[in-house]
Amino acid sequence: MRREIISCSTPLCFPKAKIAFPVEEPKPSKVLMVPNEECPCEVTVSREDEFETEAGGGCMVGVKSPFNRIITPMALKIPHFTLNDGTEMPAVGLGTSLAMFGGGERVYQMCLNALKAGYRHFDTAAGYGNENEVGRAIQDSGIPRNEIYLTTKLANPDHNRVQAAFEKSLKDLDLEYVDLYLLHWPQAGKDRAELWGDAVFRPDESPTFVETWKEMEKLLESGKVKSLGVSNFSIKNLEILLPHCTVVPVTNQVELHPCLPQNELKDYCEEKGIILTAFSPLGFPLPNRPGLIKNETIKALANKLSIDVAQVLISWGVQRKTVVIPKTENPQRMASNITLVQLSPEDMKVLDDLHRQPKMHRSIAVSSIVSAKGRINGWTCDEMGWPEHLYRLDI
Structure with missing residues (x-):
């Protein structure tokens, strides 16, 4: 040898x-x-x-x-989905909201490791406080900017200052453009210090999300934003927004996993040419809340296929034609998360039916931020257009 x-x-x-x-x-x-x-x-x-x-x-x-x-x-077999404006988005990306729970340097290293593993899609937000670290990792990687798909988001308190907020994000990222700019939540915050708080304008108070969206559309003229989308929008709020759109959102980023498959929303968005992006696709695992990683049904399926649970969940999402943005700091998990498998129709049905089991149809991620008053970032479930029994843990 x-x-x-x-x-x-x-x-x-x-x-x-x-x-x-x-x-x-x-x-x-x-x-x-x-x-x-x-x-x-x-x-x-x-x-x-x-x-x-x-x-x-x-x-x-x-x-x-x-x-x-x-x-x-090696050319990893990650599909790209064509959006309604003709651009393409990698079907798997890295979520970076870890910054809300840890230091910025951890996010920088996480993104560098992801780039090593072959990731070319990153999802950040002004509200995460980590745009600088994400942008720095992209620059330090030496990978051409046009090979990387980058999403960031408008924070709730900035709905009345879209242009200034976007320019700040671009400055923090230290990049020339972003591929996708999302309206992070439909509700506009009143106080810059309360990014996720209840101090928000009511749905009919200015700035409404329709007014904010019209300001976001103007950003496309500069060429510094390639595409626009929304996040955490229900059918109810999309029906309010879409009649006023000159530019239809390319994606709607929502919590999505087998316990919350968002079937009605998915069908509605597909009809309108909007692709769903799934955040918390693993069910928001935390040290005291395993999410879906320890679900016995999914574990049995993973064992049968000789892959890990995360691969099952991510492959399920992509096979349903949704973009999936899991997050992990572990380099080995990063690599396995972008190693997709083809699930059989029988395996897909097992996952499709999981939410039908008793007490399984529910939010896991967003429900964790519902206040004692039953409000989500200041709005009721009715104002959000979300079924209360899926998002409130106290009923």
């Missing part, structure tokens, strides 16, 4: 790993390398022997070895 050391100086390399590969002739063989158990690189071999190699498995640039062996990024 021939031994060869291949290394890469780029900051995007995973720790080295050593694996032996067989070489098949007459054609070069392509072998998936697995440093740290998961790796988005492949090796092309043209010698008629076996060899053992150590390599920076996550490098994003080709590295030629003395023996004509080349390490290149």
Whole structure:
């Protein structure tokens, strides 16, 4: 067995790993390398022997070895969905709201690790307080900006100052443009200090979300925003918004997972040409709340398929033609989260029917921010257009 050391100086390399590969002739063989158990690189071999190699498995640039062996990024099979304005969005991205629960440097490293693993879609927001770290990771990666899809969002207290808020986001990101700018919530906040608080304007008070959307449409003229969308919008509020739109939202980002499949909303949005994006697709797992990761039905399905629960949930979402933005700091989980599998119709039905089980049809993420008064960022479930029994834990 021939031994060869291949290394890469780029900051995007995973720790080295050593694996032996067989070489098949007459054609070069392509072998998936697995440093740290998961790796988005492949090796092309043209010698008629076996060899053992150590390599920076996550490098994003080709590295030629003395023996004509080349390490290149493997094309991960992540589909892209075409939006109603003709642009394309990767079906899997990385959610970055971790910043609300931890330091900014953690988010910077998380994004760098995701770029190593092959992610090209990142979801942030002014309200997360981490736009600077996300933008810095994108720049430090050395990956061309046009290969990365970036979403950020307008915060509740900024509905009456859309242009200024967007310019601040762009400055914090330190990038020339964003691919997608979302109206984070339909409710406009009164107090800048209360990003998620109850001090909000009522639905019929100015600025309404219709007025805010009209201001967002003007941003497209600058070329600094490629697409516009909404988040946390119900059918009720979309029916108020859409008749006034010159630009139809390309996506509606909502909590979505097998316990809250949003079937009616999905059908409605598809009819209007709007793709759903799923936040908390794993059911908002926290140390004291496992979300769907420990659900026995999903675990059994994952065991049957020899994959992990997150892969099951993410593959289910993508197979339903929804964009999915899980979040994790773990590099191995990042890699597995973008390794999609094709679920059989029978497997899909198991997940599709999960919400029909007793006490399973419910919000897991948004319900955690419902106030003692039963309000979600200051609005009642009726004002949000959401069924109260799915979002309130006290009924």
